[in-house]
Amino acid sequence: MPIIKQKDYKTWKKFDRKRDLQNWLCWFLGTLIFSFCFGLISSKTIWFYVFDSHNEALDLLGRMFPPETNYFFTLIKPIWDTLNIATIGTTIGTLIAIPLAFLSANNTTPSKKFLRPLALFCIVSSRSINSVIWALLLVAVVGPGVLAGIIAIGLRSIGFCGKLLYEAIEEIDENQIEAIEATGANKAQIMTFGIVPQILPAFTSISIYRWDINIREATVVGLVGAGGIGIELDAQIGDLAWAKVSVILLTIVVAVVFSEWITAKIRKAII
Amino acid sequence: MNDKKVIWKRKPLIKNRLLRIGLILIISTYLLSVFLTTEIDWQRILEGIPRGKNFIFAFFPPDFITRSDEILAGIFESLWMTIVATIVGILISIPVSLGAAKNIAPKFVYFLSRGVITLSRSFQEVILAIFFVKLMGFGPFAGMVTLSLSTIGFFAKLLSEDIEDINKSQAEAIKSTGSSWFQWVNYGVQPQVMPRFIGLSLYRLDINFRESAVIGIVGGGGIGSTLNTAFDRYEFETAAAVLIVIISIVMIVEYTSSHLRKLIK
Numbered sequence: 001m002p003i004i005k006q007k008d009y010k011t012w013k014k015f016d017r018k019r020d021l022q023n024w025l026c027w028f029l030g031t032l033i034f035s036f037c038f039g040l041i042s043s044k045t046i047w048f049y050v051f052d053s054h055n056e057a058l059d060l061l062g063r064m065f066p067p068e069t070n071y072f073f074t075l076i077k078p079i080w081d082t083l084n085i086a087t088i089g090t091t092i093g094t095l096i097a098i099p100l101a102f103l104s105a106n107n108t109t110p111s112k113k114f115l116r117p118l119a120l121f122c123i124v125s126s127r128s129i130n131s132v133i134w135a136l137l138l139v140a141v142v143g144p145g146v147l148a149g150i151i152a153i154g155l156r157s158i159g160f161c162g163k164l165l166y167e168a169i170e171e172i173d174e175n176q177i178e179a180i181e182a183t184g185a186n187k188a189q190i191m192t193f194g195i196v197p198q199i200l201p202a203f204t205s206i207s208i209y210r211w212d213i214n215i216r217e218a219t220v221v222g223l224v225g226a227g228g229i230g231i232e233l234d235a236q237i238g239d240l241a242w243a244k245v246s247v248i249l250l251t252i253v254v255a256v257v258f259s260e261w262i263t264a265k266i267r268k269a270i271i
Numbered sequence: 272m273n274d275k276k277v278i279w280k281r282k283p284l285i286k287n288r289l290l291r292i293g294l295i296l297i298i299s300t301y302l303l304s305v306f307l308t309t310e311i312d313w314q315r316i317l318e319g320i321p322r323g324k325n326f327i328f329a330f331f332p333p334d335f336i337t338r339s340d341e342i343l344a345g346i347f348e349s350l351w352m353t354i355v356a357t358i359v360g361i362l363i364s365i366p367v368s369l370g371a372a373k374n375i376a377p378k379f380v381y382f383l384s385r386g387v388i389t390l391s392r393s394f395q396e397v398i399l400a401i402f403f404v405k406l407m408g409f410g411p412f413a414g415m416v417t418l419s420l421s422t423i424g425f426f427a428k429l430l431s432e433d434i435e436d437i438n439k440s441q442a443e444a445i446k447s448t449g450s451s452w453f454q455w456v457n458y459g460v461q462p463q464v465m466p467r468f469i470g471l472s473l474y475r476l477d478i479n480f481r482e483s484a485v486i487g488i489v490g491g492g493g494i495g496s497t498l499n500t501a502f503d504r505y506e507f508e509t510a511a512a513v514l515i516v517i518i519s520i521v522m523i524v525e526y527t528s529s530h531l532r533k534l535i536k
Contacts, residue, residue, distance in 0.1 A: 014458070034358050037351040041411045044348070044492070049408035056406045077308075084305045128521035129514065130485040132397055136502065141323030143315040193281075220395040223489070237401065249394070256393035 064246035071244045075232060075251055082228035082255070085149040085221065086214040092150065093157025094207045100158065101165035108169055108195065123166075127159030131217045135226035146227035153218055157210050168202035169195065204270055208263050215259040219252050326507070333515055334508030338501070342513055345497035346520065348411050349483040352493050356415045356483075357476045360422025364430065367423055369456065371431035374439070384427070391424030400486035414491030418479045426475055433467040434460060473528040480524055484517050 003010050015023065102108045103119035134152035142148050172195060180194040222230020229248060236244040285291045335342065370376045370384030396417055403413040437460060445459035487495015494517060501510040 030358075034355060037355045040348075040351045041355060041415060044410050045412040046408050046410070050412060053406040060402075060406070080308065084309060087301075088305060124522055124525070125518050128481060128518045128525075130481060132485045132488065133498070133514075136488070137326075140326055142319045143312060145312065145315075146309050147311050147316070216393070216395055220397045223397060223401075233398070249398075252398075253390070253393045257389060 060242060063242035066243065067246040067250065068241075068243040069247065071247045072251065075229065075248065078222075078229040078232050079251065079255065081146050081149075082215070082218045082222075082230075085146060085153055085218040085226075085228050086211060089150045089153025089218070090157055090207060090211045090214050092154035093210065094161045094203075096154070097158045097161035097165055098203075100162045101169055104162065105166040105169035107172070107174075119162075123159045123162040125159070126155055126157075127163065129156070131156040131221055132224060135221040136224045139225045144225035144227070144231075149218060149221045149226035149228055152221050152226055153214050156217065157214060160213075161206050161210055164206045165199065165203060168199045168206075172198045201270075205267060208266055208270075212259050212263040216256055219255070329507035330511035332508065333511035334506070335512045335516075338497075338506070338509045338512075341497050341500070342494075342509070342516060345487070345494040345513070346516060349480060349487075349493035349495075352411045352415050352418065352483050353476060353480045356418030357422060357472065357479050359415070360419035360475070360479075361426055361472055363419065364423045364427040368427040368430035368434060371427055372434035374435055374437075375456075375460070384431075388424050388428050388431075391420055392428065394421075396421045396482045396486055397489055400489050400491040404490040409490045409492070411492030414483060414486045414493055417486055417491055418482060421482070422475055422479065425478070426471055429471055430464065430468060433464045437463045470532045473531055477521075477524050477528045481517075481521055 003012055013020075100119045100122055103110070103115050104123060106112075106116075109116045109119075131152050134155050135148055138148040138152050142151065176198065177190060177194040180190050185193065218228050218230075219233075220230050222228040222232070223234050225231065225234075229252065233245065233248050236242075236248060285294065367384050367387055370380045371388055373381060376384065399420060400414060400417040403416050407413045407416065441463065442455065442459035445455050450458065483491075483493045484495045484498065487493040487497070488499045490496070494513060498510060498513045498517075501507070501513055
């Protein structure tokens with residue numbers, strides 16, 4: 001942090017000249033990249049629609065209010081389905097994630113050369129395909145409905161839970177395992193008495209966290225036909241029944257806030 | 272008494288016996304009610320298995336060549352969208368995250384900002400995208416707006432938590448020099464949250480690219496549109512190629528972003 005001498009007084013600046021120049025260059029490059037990308041986007045945009053969008057939005061809001069409150073009662077079954085998709089999906093996902101996590105953790109994997117990369121590949125591909133795309137694929141295989149949603153959410157959860165879990169396994173305390181080993185325990189006993197108790201807190205918090213995310217994701221898998229409240233949303237948007245759409249949106253907000261509140265409560269109770 | 276063996280048993284996970292049994296009961300009734308209320312059409316599934324097999328085999332071999340122009344165009348569009356949306360989203364989330372930090376903002380601003388964050392977090396990108404596509408027309412602009420808005424919820428929430436955790440004495444030291452509010456934020460708060468800020472931006476860049484694959488399905492432009500078109504044309508070989516491209520790019524982005532984050536730490 002240089003002090004710069006002017007003629008008869010000193011001033012303080014945060015960076016010296018070189019650092020200033022570097023910062024300026026970074027900003028310049030960043031702005032350049034940004035404007036380049038934005039230029040490409042805007043060349044594909046019909047600006048008339050964009051500038052007209054506030055009228056469109058006001059029109060839409062006008063159609064959405066007042067919400068058709070009676071409609072809420074028909075939503076109860078879809079909400080129940082959404083909840084089930086999230087819960088059962090999370091359960092399936094975490095159950096499959098456990099063996100994968102053990103296979104891909106550096107310290108528990110049986111074969112570093114073959115099984116570990118394979119398990120890691122499963123984890124990454126599950127993570128990189130969004131649940132909507134999974135649902136799109138599964139609706140074609142098992143048909144539209146709750147089951148496709150459950151499997152989609154489950155498959156999507158594997159990657160997330162697996163990744164966090166194997167990181168937790170890699171961070172366990174080796175001394176405890178050695179102590180169990182010293183009693184003459186076999187592999188399975190080491191697992192249940194040495195490793196599992198150490199990762200159990202991480203496992204619970206990961207699955208609760210994923211459940212919270214899955215409630216959100218379960219609201220959209222229905223858009224491609226995989227059950228839950230998304231099916232209703234898709235149908236009502238298709239019907240242009242905006243007063244019903246606003247009820248659905250409000251329900252989703254309430255459900256998400258509620259699930260966030262519940263997970264915070266459970267986490268506090270456990271940890 | 273002497274020959275009686277002492278057996279050690281592991282402590283149960285939940286100490287209270289009543290609670291333990293109660294939880295098991297609740298969970299089993301829940302599972303039962305799920306099973307009873309969910310209509311699963313086994314007939315359809317049995318039919319679907321051979322169909323699913325054909326469907327999956329239709330993906331092989333992935334066909335990168337026939338539609339390579341469209342795949343490339345889709346990927347680049349997704350990339351531009353991701354970059355612009357991340358930058359715009361972060362620029363908007365800076366004031367929001369300052370507002371959502373308890374130690375900086377007055378009560379009124381705090382609740383307002385928290386409201387914005389909750390709202391942005393409760394809707395999935397796809398739902399937002401449906402509306403923005405309707406308002407602004409098809410194409411990457413709607414996708415960009417969607418991604419920027421959903422960036423706010425994520426970024427502002429995590430950054431505001433970091434701002435709440437700053438070292439107070441450093442910030443106070445700046446204040447005691449008689450700095451203005453902007454100087455105080457710039458010299459007292461910003462340097463403390465900068466590492467987290469960069470880490471979160473990289474992380475969000477990664478997420479936005481992944482999400483850009485989905486919002487294309489509802490008309491938000493990018494690689495998702497290419498994927499959707501491939502599905503609609505029943506060109507599953509092309510769809511497989513798109514999926515593989517998405518997976519590999521996500522892998523590359525994830526590795527570089529996690530590597531960069533480690534470097535910064």
